Amino acid sequence: MYDEAEILLDDLPKDYMEVNFGPHHPSTHGVFRFIAKIDGERIIDIDPVIGYLHRGIEKIAENRTYVQFKPLVDRLDYTGGLNNELCYCLAVEKLMDIEAPPRAQAIRVICAELNRIAAHLIFFGAMGLETGAFTPLLFGFLDRETILNIFEIMAGGRLTFNYITIGGVREDIRSTVKTYFDKFNKEFPVKLKRYEELITGNEIFIKRLKNVGILKKEDLFNWGASGPTLRGSGVKFDIRKVEPYSGYEKYDFDIPVGTNGDVYDRYLVRMEEIKQSMRIVAQALDNLPSGDFTVKVPRIIKPPEGEVYVRNEGTKGEIGFYIVSKGDKNPYRLKIRTPSFSHINMLNFAASGNYIADAIVILGSFDTVMGSCDR
Amino acid sequence: MLGVGLLKGLKTTLRAFFSRPVTIMYPYERVRIGDRGQGLIKLRVTSFDPVVYKCTGCGICEKNCPQRCIEVTKKEGEKQPEIYTVNYGLCMFCRICIDVCPFDALEMTQDSEHIGYSRQDFIWEKEKLAMKSLYIVEEKTPASRDADGASS
Amino acid sequence: MEIINYEYKKTDNRDVIAAIQPKAETAGVAVKFSEFKEQLFCEIDSADIKKFCSLLNSDAELSFEYIKFLTAVDYVEYIEMVYCLYSFKNNWSIIIKVKLDGRKPVVDSVCSIYRGADWHERETAEMFGIDIMDHPNLKHLLLAGDEDGYPLRKNFEIKWEEREYIPPEKFE
Numbered sequence A: 001m002y003d004e005a006e007i008l009l010d011d012l013p014k015d016y017m018e019v020n021f022g023p024h025h026p027s028t029h030g031v032f033r034f035i036a037k038i039d040g041e042r043i044i045d046i047d048p049v050i051g052y053l054h055r056g057i058e059k060i061a062e063n064r065t066y067v068q069f070k071p072l073v074d075r076l077d078y079t080g081g082l083n084n085e086l087c088y089c090l091a092v093e094k095l096m097d098i099e100a101p102p103r104a105q106a107i108r109v110i111c112a113e114l115n116r117i118a119a120h121l122i123f124f125g126a127m128g129l130e131t132g133a134f135t136p137l138l139f140g141f142l143d144r145e146t147i148l149n150i151f152e153i154m155a156g157g158r159l160t161f162n163y164i165t166i167g168g169v170r171e172d173i174r175s176t177v178k179t180y181f182d183k184f185n186k187e188f189p190v191k192l193k194r195y196e197e198l199i200t201g202n203e204i205f206i207k208r209l210k211n212v213g214i215l216k217k218e219d220l221f222n223w224g225a226s227g228p229t230l231r232g233s234g235v236k237f238d239i240r241k242v243e244p245y246s247g248y249e250k251y252d253f254d255i256p257v258g259t260n261g262d263v264y265d266r267y268l269v270r271m272e273e274i275k276q277s278m279r280i281v282a283q284a285l286d287n288l289p290s291g292d293f294t295v296k297v298p299r300i301i302k303p304p305e306g307e308v309y310v311r312n313e314g315t316k317g318e319i320g321f322y323i324v325s326k327g328d329k330n331p332y333r334l335k336i337r338t339p340s341f342s343h344i345n346m347l348n349f350a351a352s353g354n355y356i357a358d359a360i361v362i363l364g365s366f367d368t369v370m371g372s373c374d375r
Numbered sequence B: 001m002l003g004v005g006l007l008k009g010l011k012t013t014l015r016a017f018f019s020r021p022v023t024i025m026y027p028y029e030r031v032r033i034g035d036r037g038q039g040l041i042k043l044r045v046t047s048f049d050p051v052v053y054k055c056t057g058c059g060i061c062e063k064n065c066p067q068r069c070i071e072v073t074k075k076e077g078e079k080q081p082e083i084y085t086v087n088y089g090l091c092m093f094c095r096i097c098i099d100v101c102p103f104d105a106l107e108m109t110q111d112s113e114h115i116g117y118s119r120q121d122f123i124w125e126k127e128k129l130a131m132k133s134l135y136i137v138e139e140k141t142p143a144s145r146d147a148d149g150a151s152s
Numbered sequence C: 001m002e003i004i005n006y007e008y009k010k011t012d013n014r015d016v017i018a019a020i021q022p023k024a025e026t027a028g029v030a031v032k033f034s035e036f037k038e039q040l041f042c043e044i045d046s047a048d049i050k051k052f053c054s055l056l057n058s059d060a061e062l063s064f065e066y067i068k069f070l071t072a073v074d075y076v077e078y079i080e081m082v083y084c085l086y087s088f089k090n091n092w093s094i095i096i097k098v099k100l101d102g103r104k105p106v107v108d109s110v111c112s113i114y115r116g117a118d119w120h121e122r123e124t125a126e127m128f129g130i131d132i133m134d135h136p137n138l139k140h141l142l143l144a145g146d147e148d149g150y151p152l153r154k155n156f157e158i159k160w161e162e163r164e165y166i167p168p169e170k171f172e
Ligand code: SF4
Pocket: B054, B055, B056, B057, B058, B059, B060, B061, B062, B072, B100, B101, B102, B103, B104, B105, B106
């Protein structure tokens, strides 16, 4: 008996152990599974398994008209639905050679930036959760609730809006939005400061995040990383500045960058982005142009033949829509480029060699959403 | 110094501890959906006795619904729908049907609750869709949401 | 780590063509340029894709170091691979197109040049049935692998099921 056991042990790969995380694990942000090969506490290799939330959205798009497909775009990255919608509408508008009127563009900017704040507040909560603090989650969601209420007044929905339409927005913005936002603008920075006191300056939090998961910019370029992940490593690159869309060049805002490229920098970049987004929304609401909120588009949307790739700065990074049109009611092919897909692709590279607990934090710092990864 | 951050954090926690609760007791208190909110669909009627729908049964909404959850038929020569059903088991409240209707026959309500014991209960007939409000909601709006932006 | 700043730069597609053309010629890649709505498309032969990508990536002046995405489009007679690259340094974007045979599509992997292309290639391979040569790990990514056909090909049809409603007492 004893000998047999020894032989069996010899067959096993030595030193390494395989640990399965997920698909239903709170730290994996949805239905994401990865198999980690570990040596003691250190991760040697990560094999991510995705596809649990695959809904075949690209195939569905080929069988739907441009307008019918639009509600599904919200469901990609469900924390930043309006950013996705904006990108999709810009892509179709580019195909059809139409441009939204200035008022619509300003409303779109308000939508997108408020949604960015909402998404970053989820990140703030989740980051706390990842490091073992539960309170930030509640605080983050509490303030997000105020933003969602504004969305409800303005756009009708809270998570899935179908508000931005091809050629403008569905309904005009309300005057009450400004009142609500002003109130929010007065209270929120004070609260945010308190929240930051709660975890940003906390020694345990800093010890957990500093010098963990350092990524160099050359690697990030090569892996196709974008958004705050890229900015955390000292790359001052923002599509809103470099390829301005929807009138972003009119607003005055800064782009925060990190200097170390570790998880803590990515966290700080996002927290700073919240403040910058507040600035943009305040500016946009103050200088709201008058005029139409939508242009007249044909009843049946039939873009001419051609193909476009349009990207914008989503809440997590570069969202892009590649649409091939053959002059039909339906897109011939629609490819969605999502930041989460590229970032989870990078996970093995970023997390190997770290401790298991750090791998969770690194995954959290990419702020991935499985709905946008699996599509 | 080690521990200062912890104490500062504790201050925030304590402040939250002594502030008013932000949650509401759901079945007893309810929040209203804003008037642009995505609720159940209502068929407009021009008169109740006899019931005359604004809908002419043209079927445009049926064709445009992305989820294919509307079913409309009409008798030859009539200007009223014979069958009009919405399957709320499939509907995603995208409001496309309301946007495309050329006769302005549909409207979105602020009722968001729909429950049933079987999947058949989610298929609503035209009579049910025309009813004003199915659930009598006693509204106790919390202070944080006292106005829902009804004034435009 | 020092901070690199990327500002808005006005770009002209003619500059991009002028920069790429001579370098591609020396490398022996025949490139056909075309423009559509301010986007630059390069059409090349399928055998050259790896050579062309490594040229664009490694050249210090061009420095297309970032891959936005890659995908394929099924035109029934042929399949077209689409690679979208970006150069941070110059704020240039190009879309490379490669035509593949519709019945037996084979293309080289660019994974060794752009590591970000890894999953995009796996996805394309399983969705279109394209054989990606030299890919380190061509497993199924999003699908379970039990469907017949390739979902994003045009001959793969979505079936709308007529749902039958089961009354609740039948659940027992
Ligand atoms: S609701 Fe409107 S679009 Fe639908 S069938 Fe009736 S009239 Fe036509």
